[in-house]
Amino acid sequence: MTEIGPIPFNRPAPVGNELTYLRNAVESGHMSAGGPFTERASSLLALETHAFEVLLTTSCTDALEMSALLLDLQPGDTVIVPSFTFVTSALAFVRAGAQIIFADIEPLTLGIDPAHVAELMDESVRAVVAVHYAGVGCDLEGLQAVLADWDGVALIEDNAHGLFGSYRGSPLGSFGRFSTLSFHETKNITCGEGGALLINDPADIERAHILYHKGTNRRSFMLGEVDKYSWQDVGSSFGLSDVLAAILLGQLEQREPIMRGRQELFDRYLSLLEPHAGRLGFALPVVPHDRAQAYHMLYTLLPDQPTRDRVLAELRSQGVGATFHYVPLHSSAGGRKFAKRQTECPVTEDVAGRLLRLPFHLSLSPDDAERITTALINALGR
Numbered sequence: 001m002t003e004i005g006p007i008p009f010n011r012p013a014p015v016g017n018e019l020t021y022l023r024n025a026v027e028s029g030h031m032s033a034g035g036p037f038t039e040r041a042s043s044l045l046a047l048e049t050h051a052f053e054v055l056l057t058t059s060c061t062d063a064l065e066m067s068a069l070l071l072d073l074q075p076g077d078t079v080i081v082p083s084f085t086f087v088t089s090a091l092a093f094v095r096a097g098a099q100i101i102f103a104d105i106e107p108l109t110l111g112i113d114p115a116h117v118a119e120l121m122d123e124s125v126r127a128v129v130a131v132h133y134a135g136v137g138c139d140l141e142g143l144q145a146v147l148a149d150w151d152g153v154a155l156i157e158d159n160a161h162g163l164f165g166s167y168r169g170s171p172l173g174s175f176g177r178f179s180t181l182s183f184h185e186t187k188n189i190t191c192g193e194g195g196a197l198l199i200n201d202p203a204d205i206e207r208a209h210i211l212y213h214k215g216t217n218r219r220s221f222m223l224g225e226v227d228k229y230s231w232q233d234v235g236s237s238f239g240l241s242d243v244l245a246a247i248l249l250g251q252l253e254q255r256e257p258i259m260r261g262r263q264e265l266f267d268r269y270l271s272l273l274e275p276h277a278g279r280l281g282f283a284l285p286v287v288p289h290d291r292a293q294a295y296h297m298l299y300t301l302l303p304d305q306p307t308r309d310r311v312l313a314e315l316r317s318q319g320v321g322a323t324f325h326y327v328p329l330h331s332s333a334g335g336r337k338f339a340k341r342q343t344e345c346p347v348t349e350d351v352a353g354r355l356l357r358l359p360f361h362l363s364l365s366p367d368d369a370e371r372i373t374t375a376l377i378n379a380l381g382r
């Protein structure tokens with residue numbers, strides 16, 4: 001067995017002015033939300049994503065919760081969510097009173113399956129959540145075609161993985177009524193914990209600011225439109241501290257080298273793994289020609305779950321921080337509790353059992369990638 005040093009699954013690293021900006025934010029005296037770094041980071045994001053408004057939040061989960069509140073869900077309302085996603089893609093809507101209908105994913109992109117969504121649609125559905133798994137756009141045209149038959153059903157993009165990816169030339173995150181981003185430390189661009197709500201319909205902006213400002217019209221007050229501010233609506237404390245926005249801006253300014261580095265790593269993994277895929281029976285990510293991916297991760301689909309579990313254990317015993325991913329939501333305890341009805345998601349179950357993610361971060365050298373893939377190939381060949 002080849003012994004290799006510990007290689008973590010993820011390692012966030014400052015690449016630009018993060019530490020300088022952090023110091024500036026602390027010294028400036030404006031550490032709460034809504035400061036100068038927030039302004040610069042959200043303007044940059046609005047430009048890149050084509051959003052009308054970008055609100056920085058403490059997490060993607062918070063941005064999803066804002067979307068749920070903005071939908072004004074009523075008792076009996078449901079939201080369709082892929083079963084193969086993170087818990088809070090569904091939980092955010094449950095907290096706002098909805099029941100969930102879980103949809104299956106497509107086997108190639110691992111994005112929500114529009115054909116299954118079409119089968120699941122009924123009068124109770126208020127929104128469909130699309131996740132661009134691994135930063136590869138899901139079938140947005142297919143989803144739009146389904147939703148065209150259902151007036152008033154919102155598309156919400158949980159774009160935690162896909163910042164700077166695109167679908168037919170338009171940025172991921174620009175298709176939904178709302179889209180959400182994550183800047184958690186596992187994401188391409190990070191400030192430790194953070195997120196953003198992208199608002200793509202100007203009609204939502206005014207109420208979004210009230211929810212964002214803890215249910216008050218504080219923004220109107222700040223703009224001089226009213227002489228005092230007061231409680232207006234539901235809401236919460238969603239705003240990201242300007243200290244974290246400073247780190248975020250430092251990262252965002254380096255988006256080109258970050259994305260280039262991730263692309264190089266992805267391509268290197270692919271060139272090392274592709275020649276062995278047929279012989280060893282594993283599959284690599286597929287990016288349809290009309291999409292540009294965001295290079296969020298490198299996953300493989302191994303032949304079956306026992307092989308995946310065995311290979312994962314072997315890699316870990318050799319210090320390679322490989323890992324699995326989402327446990328299907330539709331069959332989890334929470335999923336069963338909050339689902340409107342049980343649905344079948346066979347592709348999700350199959351993929352969740354076979355998927356293995358390899359370490360993917362900018363601290364990995366080309367040699368590391370070679371050592372990791374050699375360990376994977378050897379483990380699969382045994």
Ligand SMILES: Cc1ncc(COP(=O)(O)O)c(C=O)c1O
Pocket residue numbers: 059060061062085086088089131158160161181182183184194195
């Ligand atoms: C698809 C998806 N949505 C939402 C989240 C939650 O992000 P955050 O940790 O920023 O709340 C994650 C976390 O990894 C995710 O993978």
